[in-house]
Amino acid sequence: MTAAAPGIVTLGETMALLWPPEVGPLRHAPVLRLGVAGAESNLAVGAVRLGVPATWLGRVGDDEFGRLVTATLRGQGVTTTAVVDPGAPTGLMVKERRTARATRVLYYRSGSAGSRLDPGDVDPAAIAGARVLHVTGITPALSDSARAAVFAAVEEARAAGVTVSLDLNYRSALWSAGEAGPVLRELVHRADVVLATEDEARLVVDAPDDRALVAGLAALGPRHVLLKQGAAGSLSGIDDRLHRVPARTVPVVDPVGAGDAFGAGYLSGLCRGLGAEERLSLATTAGAFAVTVPGDWEGLPSLADLSLLDQDPDAVAR
């Protein structure tokens, strides 16, 4: 199964995820739920649900959490031939919903199997056969070899004429803004699609407002610049046209994963040949689904689910 599925290929670290069922300080939680999470694989699951094949490349440890990562992604229909690295544990991430509005994350990923990704793990055939390669700003922060793997994958994609998508995804727990800026800037130069929050965009370009941020990123090369603005929606520059799309109003249960869902919507629209407005609409709706369900990706919609957000909230299908 090393032959790449057409569609989206992504690479990165997927970890075991633990989160308490209730809001409040983590130390008072008697039990934690167990699942998996990773920005790249979240996006891959989202794409599969929206009808686009997706492949995830990465490393897991030879342990139960590694087996959980692989089983979960395969179960969700993501193609994966994860490298099992017997020399390091699968990374772990603990989410705390300190209040209904404030989420905090604790990482146990330093030295993890996932952080030991290296260029040799990158499958050129998988990338060459894809429509889109998606990478994030998390992976280059994990280790030198992981950074090299990202650049190697990007070069493979560019050589093969595969669209390169980049989510800046800055994680302050992994590296400083000073370290991240130049690396992300290099990646933006090589990307066709860039996703970022305003704060993340500012790591790469200096600009007074959101329109200027979009213009600044676009000036570095990407044809698709998508600025994610949370409850305010998004501002995108696509082929030199600006699109401002408001967010959908839904009850927010867990904000984590909204950005990955947004990316999954946009990229799956790209793979399916939708126009810019339809892609943005799909991205916005997918993002709305992500936040209404606890868990990073569990709430992502299938194509059949998309219309649910338009329904009368009191209607019950039976």
Add this chain to the structure above:
Amino acid sequence: MTAAAPGIVTLGETMALLWPPEVGPLRHAPVLRLGVAGAESNLAVGAVRLGVPATWLGRVGDDEFGRLVTATLRGQGVTTTAVVDPGAPTGLMVKERRTARATRVLYYRSGSAGSRLDPGDVDPAAIAGARVLHVTGITPALSDSARAAVFAAVEEARAAGVTVSLDLNYRSALWSAGEAGPVLRELVHRADVVLATEDEARLVVDAPDDRALVAGLAALGPRHVLLKQGAAGSLSGIDDRLHRVPARTVPVVDPVGAGDAFGAGYLSGLCRGLGAEERLSLATTAGAFAVTVPGDWEGLPSLADLSLLDQDPDAVAR
């Protein structure tokens, strides 16, 4: 205990109900809560809590879920001599809260014990001794014998001068609109009280707006026509007078059961000799309680609870 309690008699199918504790796709729920549900028995429980005796007639399988149905209804004070049918399993229903606003239901009731209800299960003495017979549009959709049982019960009630109440309760999973329309129309003809949503009313009468729907239904015979409009409240035509009552504003946790609660409020008011406005107020408040608690009927109020909705939300009784 076959002697009918005075008050409300109802008949139909009550099933085991499974639902996940959290919002999200059902497939990601590691556990499901176990309870029971059925439109008719939901209403019966509601009536008992509001001080009116209620009797439920129906069939259950000779299995643990059947014993759960009987134990739960008896425990809630509903009189029941459920027929135990060894030839079929108790029906089962699975509720999914796909998002905080979209509920979906999966049925395992085809061929169930409950669907095998037949006219012989109808206890004429129980009906003749009651103030109100309540039936729904679900039961006639279950099987030919169940449909015959509903019509038999209605005839018993009419013969004995007992008020006939009908909730249209259209279930698209059980029959098509084309099948349902004529049957429901026949039942409306025979009913004194009719409860319906706008969509359901349109299965029976063709009308441009809610006032016309109420008028159209009333023209078929019923003296009490109650149009349930969810968050918009209700529009009722009672003895040729129109009443528009807004819904009460409460946080919606689970919309299922609101209609049954509304009916329980109205019919219990009728049994207790309240005036039309008081009946509608009771119906509206009972409906509000139903949606604030997970489970179809667990949140229904006792008479003592009714004032809770008027309290200062920060007050704590202790």
Add this chain to the structure above:
Amino acid sequence: MTAAAPGIVTLGETMALLWPPEVGPLRHAPVLRLGVAGAESNLAVGAVRLGVPATWLGRVGDDEFGRLVTATLRGQGVTTTAVVDPGAPTGLMVKERRTARATRVLYYRSGSAGSRLDPGDVDPAAIAGARVLHVTGITPALSDSARAAVFAAVEEARAAGVTVSLDLNYRSALWSAGEAGPVLRELVHRADVVLATEDEARLVVDAPDDRALVAGLAALGPRHVLLKQGAAGSLSGIDDRLHRVPARTVPVVDPVGAGDAFGAGYLSGLCRGLGAEERLSLATTAGAFAVTVPGDWEGLPSLADLSLLDQDPDAVAR
């Protein structure tokens, strides 16, 4: 460890607390969560989290719930040398969230170990070494000896020049308004800080509006009068100046504990030498934290948490 920690000393009853994980009638809850609660120890925990040492004096039974009370308070950093009373069980309290907005409480504290507090349990050295003694209107309602203990503690504090704080905390399940009024009035006379809701204030003074209530209480002696008005915020009279502070807008999960948190914020501000406005701001923020988490005190903020309420709700710290 009988030497008093500097900071706040308080005395009262702390009970085992049981509460259902979900909203709805208690009888339908298959499981209850187990914790501890008590107005005075809630405040003590809150003070410790805000950087001020706190000592709790009280009695527990020689049973598992008593050991839970002691372990929990010590674990939270509250100094305690709880008296273990082999002659009575630890009190118990069951909380029911009947609807998302209506909380009810059931007590099993009559004859409890906590209610057998007596003046001999009051540690003069602990009080003399403190900056503030905090008592509530609950303890004098528990028993004659508990009432005597409260007055004895207050006298110790006054003799030692320690600030006396009183939360009226009227509990109708423990005594009538007629019984409570004179006792609370006597305590107000002896207090420097008084916390009360409007209804509680009216047990002591008769006044047409909130300003008059504050003035009325202040006229009895206290230099700090804090009127807690729930969603409306608070009105305080401090050193003859009125301060009206709006509440912070947060999603309310469990209103119980907000008052204790407010007190913890105010008194810890006092101990830390903050000005009146800062004290009130701290009180208001602490109160907001308390209501967003189930449990009476679990959600109380540390100094580091305080800024979380100001953050972008979609931001995730990682």
Add this chain to the structure above:
Amino acid sequence: MTAAAPGIVTLGETMALLWPPEVGPLRHAPVLRLGVAGAESNLAVGAVRLGVPATWLGRVGDDEFGRLVTATLRGQGVTTTAVVDPGAPTGLMVKERRTARATRVLYYRSGSAGSRLDPGDVDPAAIAGARVLHVTGITPALSDSARAAVFAAVEEARAAGVTVSLDLNYRSALWSAGEAGPVLRELVHRADVVLATEDEARLVVDAPDDRALVAGLAALGPRHVLLKQGAAGSLSGIDDRLHRVPARTVPVVDPVGAGDAFGAGYLSGLCRGLGAEERLSLATTAGAFAVTVPGDWEGLPSLADLSLLDQDPDAVAR
């Protein structure tokens, strides 16, 4: 429904029961399961499952736990018209499985509604219409009025020629051996059936071994003396004949309730006209079922279940 069902009538206190799902010190249990328990109602449920109608008389508070008691017993098919006493709370009992073999119980029943049972609550018609009246040594320990109620019920039964059954059920938390002895002895004098452990029997008669204990009790009047010996089975003197029956070997999950189950088996056999050996066999099997399931009565068998203990443990019915 005050008309007595034929079969068994019993009276006593039924409480809310809380127990942790796992073995270990109670203080470490994050959640407790919620149910109901009471020696007399446990036996009533057992009798109903074995095909014999049962009626339970008692008091509950006007609170959620009282409603839980009533709903549970009615749900299990026990006839009850529990007196709702607004002046006292429903009793509460907390079970701790300290180790897999050592169970401890904590009571919150002092002053409870159930302990306020009085002779006026005893329904003479219910007793006169029954085959057996069953009382325990717990009820007379609760209060003077409860003791009077037990003796009143026994007199009613004797006057009406109804068999009187007594389970000594000594509870050291409620009264001392010195207090209990004379009262239990008086009850034994009036009883036809006596159930006891060896320790309990010694409160009434002084005897060197189990045979002498049986003989000693029988000498006081009862025709059926049943000595429960736990893992050793039972020794019974019935109509002057001794029967020694070994216990059934089953994995013990929760020993509480075994005695009540044994009584339910024996008395239901009596009502159904079985011979002494069959009654004892039924008692022994019912006791074995009780201990294999957590909860005091939940595991009690129906007539259809009885053969399960004889099956191949690996067989699965499907």
Add this chain to the structure above:
Amino acid sequence: MTAAAPGIVTLGETMALLWPPEVGPLRHAPVLRLGVAGAESNLAVGAVRLGVPATWLGRVGDDEFGRLVTATLRGQGVTTTAVVDPGAPTGLMVKERRTARATRVLYYRSGSAGSRLDPGDVDPAAIAGARVLHVTGITPALSDSARAAVFAAVEEARAAGVTVSLDLNYRSALWSAGEAGPVLRELVHRADVVLATEDEARLVVDAPDDRALVAGLAALGPRHVLLKQGAAGSLSGIDDRLHRVPARTVPVVDPVGAGDAFGAGYLSGLCRGLGAEERLSLATTAGAFAVTVPGDWEGLPSLADLSLLDQDPDAVAR
């Protein structure tokens, strides 16, 4: 992905499985765990864990339970291109552990998607490319089309020289012994490997003891006859040699799945070229793992786990 993986191909129905976390009557379980189960897919998962590729063919409904079945099997590494049948729901199965030793199963599979399997769903290429085709006596009991599918698959296998394995797996809830006997006998004639309990073997051959049963089955054609005898181990006739293997002594938590595990062990040994004794040892050990964990297949061992049963029970790997 329709290309068959080498190894084992199987076909049948896989259902959603619900089971209570604790022992006791199902009606008292407040929650049920959610998973999937099916004799054939249990075996497929077991084979994959033991290093042998496995493919499962079957139908699921277009519903959440169907998606759960597919996700679970794929997640466990089983290759599947399950047919999604929009016309019927995914089957459902509820397991009750009535006592620690007596398990009962309730089916909701009549008319299910899985039962609508038909010969067109059988993928000849998948079978021809496999080493073993495994079928059970459950599938032919589901429907005429399912029976035809089994026979079609068996014919494909025989034509392609693929080993045919059959587990008799008699389910009395699906058909009578009289209906099952002739069908199973026909299948035995066509099989190379037959797995059966003694009771199941008697549906096909009449014999006085286990040796005669093995001989009788072998006389019908199969070279491998494996008689599963639960706690007594197994008796097998392989290439005319008898092997008696005792069971491994382990604490039994859930007996369901032991037979499927035994089959997975034997068939994976066959695929991996092990000798008869090693195959039986693997089968026995896999069966022992299955019963020590709740769930039908979750406890199945990987090759690395196999040695765990030989370890010192007190040893902890860390």
Add this chain to the structure above:
Amino acid sequence: MTAAAPGIVTLGETMALLWPPEVGPLRHAPVLRLGVAGAESNLAVGAVRLGVPATWLGRVGDDEFGRLVTATLRGQGVTTTAVVDPGAPTGLMVKERRTARATRVLYYRSGSAGSRLDPGDVDPAAIAGARVLHVTGITPALSDSARAAVFAAVEEARAAGVTVSLDLNYRSALWSAGEAGPVLRELVHRADVVLATEDEARLVVDAPDDRALVAGLAALGPRHVLLKQGAAGSLSGIDDRLHRVPARTVPVVDPVGAGDAFGAGYLSGLCRGLGAEERLSLATTAGAFAVTVPGDWEGLPSLADLSLLDQDPDAVAR
């Protein structure tokens, strides 16, 4: 509170502990329980329960798991002034009960705060004021600075005439036998009390059987050599006399923690001035308690609990 409590002082790493409620592969656990664990603090809790003050020295991260460690130990009565290290996370440990008899542990402690313990964290006054210093072979395996801290503590103790206790506690996940041997041997030389399993003892001395192992260790200096032999009990050489004590027969739920409990029993006996036989009996009983409860230390007995193991398993205290 830096003044040492008399009794036992220990130092090491205490981690957050996650474990699944049920037996089976970790990847199938939907939730994990959250607690804390560490060999040294397990022993400290055990000592406190047995009436001997204990102080734990160590480092935790400035995160919720660190706050959980501190709160838990303080709550259990252990004196601690844990160093909060903002530069590293609190260590984490995940326990898997793969089968009822095989436990596996996964560590996330590399680079943890706890592993950064250094000699500066050792409080000489705390050690000098204690009766016993207890260290384990785990701490020197964590880092160079942690090893130095252990040796520094041991030197402080020896200088102050404080008894030095050492549990070899070899962890193969942390260092090889080759690395561990010489370090442990150096510690044995400096210890008065040595606890070890047979395998651990062989890392230090070469001997053919248990008697020789005890003799070999004793020859290195310690006056108390305690060889823990699991289900076989223990063999001890104390002041040149051999003691063989059988284990107590109890149902084993979780073997982890038995060794720490054994140590707690022995050392607390030492502090309380018990004779050798009594110390060993206390150690044996404490070990038996540890294994009957899930969790590493939660089941440890108080002095009052000790007699529970001698009771009739069917007796219920109430």
